[in-house]
Amino acid sequence: xxxxxxxxxxxxxxxxxxxxxxxxxxxxxxxxxxxxxxxxxxxxxxxxxxxxxxxxxxxxxxxxxxxxxxxxxxxxxxxxxxxxxxxxxxxxxxxxxxxxxxxxxxxxxxxxxxxxxxxxxxxxxxxxxxxxxxxxxxxxxxxxxxxxxxxxxxxxxxxxxxxxxxxxxxxxxxxxxxxxxxxxxxxxxxxxxxxxxxxxxxxxxxxxxxxxxxxxxxxxxxxxxxxxxxxxxxxxxxxxxxxxxxxxxxxxxxxxxxxxxxxxxxxxxxxxxxxxxxxxxxxxxxxxxxxxxxxxxxxxxxxxxxxxxxxxxxxxxxxxxxxxxxxxxxxxxxxxxxxxxxxxxxxxxxxxxxxxxxxxxxxxxxxxxxxxxxxxxxxxxxxxxxxxxx
Amino acid sequence: xxxxxxxxxxxxxxxxxxxxxxxxxxxxxxxxxxxxxxxxxxxxxxxxxxxxxxxxxxxxxxxxxxxxxxxxxxxxxxxxxxxxxxxxxxxxxxxxxxxxxxxxxxxxxxxxxxxxxxxxxxxxxxxxxxxxxxxxxxxxxxx
Amino acid sequence: xxxxxxxxxxxxxxxxxxxxxxxxxxxxxxxxxxxxxxxxxxxxxxxxxxxxxxxxxxxxxxxxxxxxxxxxxxxxxxxxxxxxxxxxxxxxxxxxxxxxxxxxxxxxxxxxxxxxxxxxxxxxxxxxxxxxxxxxxxxxx
Numbered sequence: 001x002x003x004x005x006x007x008x009x010x011x012x013x014x015x016x017x018x019x020x021x022x023x024x025x026x027x028x029x030x031x032x033x034x035x036x037x038x039x040x041x042x043x044x045x046x047x048x049x050x051x052x053x054x055x056x057x058x059x060x061x062x063x064x065x066x067x068x069x070x071x072x073x074x075x076x077x078x079x080x081x082x083x084x085x086x087x088x089x090x091x092x093x094x095x096x097x098x099x100x101x102x103x104x105x106x107x108x109x110x111x112x113x114x115x116x117x118x119x120x121x122x123x124x125x126x127x128x129x130x131x132x133x134x135x136x137x138x139x140x141x142x143x144x145x146x147x148x149x150x151x152x153x154x155x156x157x158x159x160x161x162x163x164x165x166x167x168x169x170x171x172x173x174x175x176x177x178x179x180x181x182x183x184x185x186x187x188x189x190x191x192x193x194x195x196x197x198x199x200x201x202x203x204x205x206x207x208x209x210x211x212x213x214x215x216x217x218x219x220x221x222x223x224x225x226x227x228x229x230x231x232x233x234x235x236x237x238x239x240x241x242x243x244x245x246x247x248x249x250x251x252x253x254x255x256x257x258x259x260x261x262x263x264x265x266x267x268x269x270x271x272x273x274x275x276x277x278x279x280x281x282x283x284x285x286x287x288x289x290x291x292x293x294x295x296x297x298x299x300x301x302x303x304x305x306x307x308x309x310x311x312x313x314x315x316x317x318x319x320x321x322x323x324x325x326x327x328x329x330x331x332x333x334x335x336x337x338x339x340x341x342x343x344x345x346x347x348x349x350x351x352x353x354x355x356x357x358x359x360x361x362x363x364x365x366x367x368x369x370x371x372x373x374x375x376x377x378x379x380x381x382x383x384x385x386x387x388x389x390x
Numbered sequence: 391x392x393x394x395x396x397x398x399x400x401x402x403x404x405x406x407x408x409x410x411x412x413x414x415x416x417x418x419x420x421x422x423x424x425x426x427x428x429x430x431x432x433x434x435x436x437x438x439x440x441x442x443x444x445x446x447x448x449x450x451x452x453x454x455x456x457x458x459x460x461x462x463x464x465x466x467x468x469x470x471x472x473x474x475x476x477x478x479x480x481x482x483x484x485x486x487x488x489x490x491x492x493x494x495x496x497x498x499x500x501x502x503x504x505x506x507x508x509x510x511x512x513x514x515x516x517x518x519x520x521x522x523x524x525x526x527x528x529x530x531x532x533x
Numbered sequence: 534x535x536x537x538x539x540x541x542x543x544x545x546x547x548x549x550x551x552x553x554x555x556x557x558x559x560x561x562x563x564x565x566x567x568x569x570x571x572x573x574x575x576x577x578x579x580x581x582x583x584x585x586x587x588x589x590x591x592x593x594x595x596x597x598x599x600x601x602x603x604x605x606x607x608x609x610x611x612x613x614x615x616x617x618x619x620x621x622x623x624x625x626x627x628x629x630x631x632x633x634x635x636x637x638x639x640x641x642x643x644x645x646x647x648x649x650x651x652x653x654x655x656x657x658x659x660x661x662x663x664x665x666x667x668x669x670x671x672x673x674x
Binding site: 037316 | 517
């Protein structure tokens with residue numbers, strides 16, 4: 001198989017600048033990891049203090065492009081919690097549909113990246129190809145493939161047209177055979193299994209110690225899911241199950257995400273059948289003094305928003321906590337003791353916002369010299385797969 | 391039942407250090423003295439096995455308030471512990487030795503609001519660049 | 534037009550640089566490689582090293598921490614190198630204008646040749662933008 005590396009994103013071998021992930025190695029084994037963030041810090045919490053409550057929905061959408069609806073979702077939940085208002089039924093169903101469609105496209109995106117890191121570029125191309133129908137659905141519903149601007153405190157911004165439902169259902173049902181294909185590929189391919197099983201393991205105790213959330217936690221058998229634990233939107237009005245897996249390694253994390261694809265499709269199809277007619281928003285006149293907390297189970301885990309209002313037009317304080325904030329820190333446990341060639345897939349298994357994984361470096365633990373960078377790490381991972389295939 | 395049990399236990403454990411309490415469905419807020427923080431956090435994390443979500447600091451102009459948010463997943467509850475720090479004494483014990491997950495957020499509150507977390511193993515910048523001007527705290531309102 | 538510039542318009546090798554973005558533009562750029570848009574059939578390739586690049590695709594609102602890196606990347610780029618600012622953040626910072634960690638826009642430190650607004654710009658818009666750029670470069674004498 002050709003060893004051509006198709007590079008992803010801003011990996012570059014520039015030497016002198018601080019890395020995001022620095023792995024310290026002794027021979028082939030990773031002995032320590034340094035994590036440095038801040039390259040994406042755009043001071044959104046500070047900027048929110050000078051925007052109106054309505055404008056903040058657009059602002060928080062742009063915290064992350066992949067799970068862009070998760071933040072407005074949690075933010076709207078926070079404002080609804082502060083005001084203790086009833087959101088109309090139809091809006092609850094629309095919110096759920098958007099949230100679950102996003103989960104599908106986000107998991108497919110991750111699947112593609114994981115495939116690339118392992119050297120299966122076909123998986124990458126196919127996973128991203130089957131993301132496109134979901135983005136088409138979004139474009140039909142909201143006008144944009146990403147950053148759909150559907151949410152607002154008290155309801156949703158745009159209504160769904162019943163005339164679109166048959167097409168949406170057909171598109172989603174058409175994706176199910178593709179999910180079967182991915183599931184089969186991951187479970188049946190002995191090399192993929194061998195590459196991912198038993199590495200990057202987090203035990204149930206680790207999940208508690210590091211306060212891990214999302215599929216990363218559920219892959220260790222810890223059944224936490226905000227949609228079920230603290231229900232919101234229409235999640236308690238449709239039938240679905242929380243997906244967990246045992247093992248806690250990269251394989252388990254992949255299985256959880258793939259099985260969640262089916263659950264999300266199931267939820268959307270049910271919502272399209274059950275959605276009642278009615279208004280899509282509650283009128284909000286003014287904001288009293290108070291506090292509100294809103295959460296949402298984003299594709300990566302729990303998103304948490306806290307709002308403090310002093311009665312004015314802008315939030316007095318808006319705290320955002322994205323799931324990757326806690327999940328990335330858990331890499332300290334997951335990657336130490338593993339080999340360098342497994343490092344990329346382990347770090348990617350928590351599904352961090354990919355831009356964060358851009359700068360990686362490997363340093364010799366004894367001498368401190370830099371041995372390789374992100375590109376090299378990916379290449380190592382792909383080479384290991386190629387060796388195992390023989 | 392679980393919610394009432396937790397509320398009772400926290401009230402008992404904090405006694406005179408409990409300053410205020412308010413609740414909404416699924417959201418409980420306790421205002422406690424900073425001296426009570428470690429023991430209540432330990433209770434929630436180790437006995438109730440609650441999950442630490444995050445901490446949010448705010449400059450209320452008269453003081454700095456830090457809210458530590460915990461999630462009791464089985465009950466769908468968020469328990470928030472509020473601690474008020476006077477501006478002339480912005481210090482509090484770090485929770486990092488007890489709860490690993492607090493390491494990053496304490497660094498963030500330190501660099502954005504200027505709070506010192508005593509006993510923190512690694513209180514350096516998290517988000518801001520290293521040569522950010524000393525004493526400049528972006529989330530403060532009095533600068 | 535100079536020989537170098539002419540060669541550049543035949544098959545553009547692009548390097549992607551994020552200066553602190555939400556990743557949406559970055560994902561849409563990668564989408565260009567996927568089967569639906571497949572820009573590789575036009576000879577447009579994403580490269581991993583700045584030293585092989587003919588064009589830099591810049592996204593993001595220019596976060597303070599990334600400024601030294603952005604300058605270093607530009608210095609290392611073999612000239613002529615065209616700079617394409619993709620997305621509202623790279624074009625003029627959008628809603629992050631005057632933010633405490635994003636005081637200046639990308640074009641304050643990089644000489645941008647073409648601006649592609651959008652949040653994010655659709656892949657079709659990006660292709661159209663690159664084609665316009667090639668046309669513009671070919672017109673230059």
